[in-house]
Amino acid sequence: MARLTDEPARELGVRIISPDRPGISGSSLQPDRKLADWPRIIERVLDHLGIGEFRLLAISGGAPYAYATAAIMPNRVRAMAIVCGAIPMAELEDASGLLPLYRWMLALYRSRPQLLRRLFCMARPILAVRPPVRLRPLLLKMLMLRPCDAESLRDAAAFEAIFESQRRAWRGSAEGVIADAQIYAQPWGFSLEDVRVPVRLWHGKQDRAFSVHLAEEVAKRFPNCKARFIDNAGHYSLPIRHMREILKDLISV
Secondary structure, three states, X not given: OHHHHHHHHHHHOOOOOOOOOOOOXXXXXXXXXXXXXXXXXXXXXXXXXXXXXXXXXXXXXXXXXXXXHHHHOOOOEEEEEEEOOXXXXXXXXXXXXXXXXXXXXXXXXXXOHHHHHXXXXXXXXXXXXXXXXXXXXXXXXXXXXXXXXXXXXXXXHHHHHXXXXXXXXXXXXXXXXXXXXXXXXOOOOOOHXXXXXXXXXXXXOOOOOEOHHHHHHHHHOOOOEEEEEEOOOOOOHHHHHHHHHHHHHHHHO
């Protein structure tokens, strides 16, 4: 989803660096990787680029990686913005606030992980392909989106920004996507209370992937968090419609 930041970042004079996670798109697969491995990768990237302090922006599934980076590198992370972020699923006692598909995958991961792996491999040839433009309205209907999300994704540029990143992930390999999915389902190895840098948490009240109630509970756990819960915004429409506002707020921290 980093493409969503391009225009507002240029307007605000913000430099965006968006590395692919291991095994995603053209990035090399890292067998048995853990969430705790990610900050070391970011540290090497920053050192190579000659960057000291920086701010983090994480959208959806990028949230756990941002939290891990801030927890392990607090002296370099000035602040972070989390947009419709994934929550620590391994800690959930009640999964009703998750998208039904996520609930199903989480249950399958815990009970029949090899079957879930085979299903991911079977899905890759379909999910790695760009659907014809004429089929986009049908695809949006099949996704059963909130009206605010469906309306935002009718814009061709927004649609591509959202779904091209997903297609690029699947083009790399199913193994990279599987490793990513496992990280979401496993304990992260740290507590959200360990994240002491300033957090700006943005979440749509119509988010189906991770309900606003889950986001509210997450926000309470950070020692230094300013949360904004946006009316008539969902998992996709929030970053599509509010990215300039999000970036402007982040660089002010």
